[in-house]
Amino acid sequence: MADATQTAGRTAGFQAMDTTAATRKFRTQDRIFYFMTLGSAALVVLMLLAILAVLVVNALPTFETFGFSFLWGTKWSAPADIYGAVPAVVGTLVSSLIAMLIAIPLGIGIAIFLTELCPGRLRQPISTAIELLAGVPSIIYGIVGLFILVPLMQNYILPFLMMTIGQVPLIGLLFQPPAPGVGLLTASLVLAIMILPFITAIARDVFSTVPPMLRESAYGMGMTTWEVARHILIPYTRRGLVGGIMLGLGRALGETMAVTFVVGSVSRLQASIISPSTTISAQIANNFGDADGLQLSSLIALGLLLFILSFCVLAAARWMIGRVDSL
Structure with missing residues (x-):
């Protein structure tokens, strides 16, 4: 009876460990996916800012010469x-x-x-x-x-x-x-x-x-x-x-x-x-x-x-x- 109880306890412990490991794995995957999507969104914003910066810098001589x-x-x-x-x-x-x-x-x-x-x-x-x-x-x-x-x-x-x-x-x-x-x-x-x-x-x-x-x-x-x-x-x-x-x-x-x-x-x-x-x-x-x-x-x-x-x-x-x- 005691052996059966110990076996059941070990089985439950292994299942808990498996569940915790799976949860950790899914959490890591979600974190990686979050940062990938965040990076993609940030890349778009950075590209827009880069385009705007290039246009502004190269257009400055015109506005310095003629003003608004x-x-x-x-x-x-x-x-x-x-x-x-x-x-x-x-x-x-x-x-x-x-x-x-x-x-x-x-x-x-x-x-x-x-x-x-x-x-x-x-x-x-x-x-x-x-x-x-x-x-x-x-x-x-x-x-x-x-x-x-x-x-x-x-x-x-x-x-x-x-x-x-x-x-x-x-x-x-x-x-x-x-x-x-x-x-x-x-x-x-x-x-x-x-x-x-x-x-x-x-x-x-x-x-x-x-x-x-x-x-x-x-x-x-x-x-x-x-x-x-x-x-x-x-x-x-x-x-x-x-x-x-x-x-x-x-x-x-x-x-x-x-x-x-x-x-x-x-x-x-x-x-x-x-x-x-x-x-x-x-x-x-x-x-x-x-x-x-x-x-x-x-x-x-x-x-x-x-x-x-x-x-x-x-x-x-x-x-x-x-x-x-x-x-």
Whole structure:
């Protein structure tokens, strides 16, 4: 009896030791995993800080020479060594704004068609085509824009706009010559085509998450498809839609090659959106290879402005998503 008791005690002791060893092992694994994930997060922050530091250090000569007047300077002249950021910044903001005004309603409309109206046999091919468009390199969009869209704009669309909207007081100032085909409006159309697949794909995916019961209940109450989209789909998925729109805006702000092909690359501030202009990314792409000294520093200062602008867009996106969640 005593031997059995001792054996049982030893067995229980071994089991306790095994349990303690296993617990120690799992605790060590958790600690290692914690530090790995912490290191990965810290690496991202360090990379962002390193990028910011490089931009700030190399942009200092520009701000030492021009001060903060660089931010509102309207002249960019390499021979005179005078540089101002306003034409590039305004071109970036205006082209992105026009692109978003075109792409947002089109993207949401296509997503509603795919989820609510599209025949079943066409839904998958159209969805696949949209996803393929999202993977096309930006330089391809630029080539297509240069050889197809620019002649169409120059020969047909821009003359029509100048003869119609261009004759309207005030608004007509946006459609004044010269109109060689390249310009902010052409760049905006290319940007809209580029960001359309992103907005459409995300909107389609978030619309698919709406519970079928909500749709069926709405249709059962006699709602039309438009009313279901307006009162059910969009309110239910507004957080995902805001995220998709901001993703498209982020790409539009930083797009380089496609815009460089069709924007005209003229560093001059003007009211007309059909005349050649420039953006931050196009200005850097066109001049960085041959730049040195103060011009190189000014281009890096433009890159710093684009970095800050992108950060502000992401911060605004987080704020808007938070506001959407609180509604």
